Amino acid sequence: MEKSFTYVGIDISKLTFDVALLEKGKYQHYKFKNEVEGFQGFSALLSLDHCCVMEASGPYYLNLASFLFDKGIMVSVVNPLVIRRYSQMRLIRAKTDKKDATVIAEYGHCQQPGLWTKEEAYVLELKQMQAYSEQLTKSRGSFLRQKEAFEAHQVQSKLLMKKIDQQIKGLEKQLKVIEKEMVRLVETYHQEQFKQLQSIPGIGAKTAMTLIVLSGGFTKFTSAKQLSSYVGISPRIFESGTSVKGKARICKMGMSRIRAMLYVCSWSAKKKNKACRELFERLVEKGKAKKLALIAVVNKLLKQAFAIATQKTYYTENNLNLSCI
DSSP: OOOOOEEEEEEEOSSEEEEEEEETTEEEEEEEESSHHHHHHHHTTOOTTEEEEEEOOTTTTHHHHHHHHHTTOEEEEEOHHHHHHHHHHTTOOOOOHHHHHHHHHHHHHHHOOOOOOOOOHHHHHHHHHHHHHHHHHHHHHHHHHHHHHHHTSSSOOHHHHHHHHHHHHHHHHHHHHHHHHHHHHHHHHHHHHHHHHHTSTTOOHHHHHHHHHHHTTTTSOSSHHHHHHHHTOSEEOOEETTTEEOOOEEOOOSOHHHHHHHHHHHHHHHHHOHHHHHHHHHHHHTTOOHHHHHHHHHHHHHHHHHHHHHHTOOOOTTOHHHHTO
């Protein structure tokens, strides 16, 4: 029998967090500083029968969630969009920190969301480096486009072009350092799994590393379907009654970067990965668009990656456990 919690709603921001705590059948509201002193004052109001529900508001929730977790208090972290839709469903018009905390607490009592688990320090470090490397890549792309635009001009500033080249080289140097450190961390904690994922034709080192980071070494999901939903490539059916028959499209409520990486991987997989190649050719022969067939290949790659990681094996074309995926 699952334990019953008293859910506490927390609306958190950079400097403070508002709390809605149910006492004697009525919500009492508190406000604390988003720092250790505030965490201690808040935890003094709680018992092990409480479950604190908060939104994944950027990085601001992490310190409080970690503090409560270390104290043995249950924590649930939910997507802000879920709370927004819950509020809209209940036709709530007021938008204040105090009201938001109450709505989050009511959502907890109604939906009883899953519990949050504190991630290892190296995982948080990898996520920070991954976010930074993404920003470096965007900056590099911006300078490359700017350089291309300036090169199209009749008159060019030699000094300006030199400075742009220096910026690009500097960013590329930083990227190499960050990526090297990320590979070192992944190999330290997931060396075998890292190699196993790269044995899948179409999946390279960067994609394998990203999959390991976002899935917690494939421990956060119990099925490949859950992983696909998290990434945002699960199909979304758009139908209503007999008159509305929309096309099935992927649900993009996930991570755009990993979707883009997997889509690029599908180009290679449809040539080198036997199961992916057969799937792609079969769909194209049926008249499906090549882009749609590539998305199906992405799904196939994710299923193979999940199977490889959970079965702790390497990819082979004759692997019966993988051939049926």
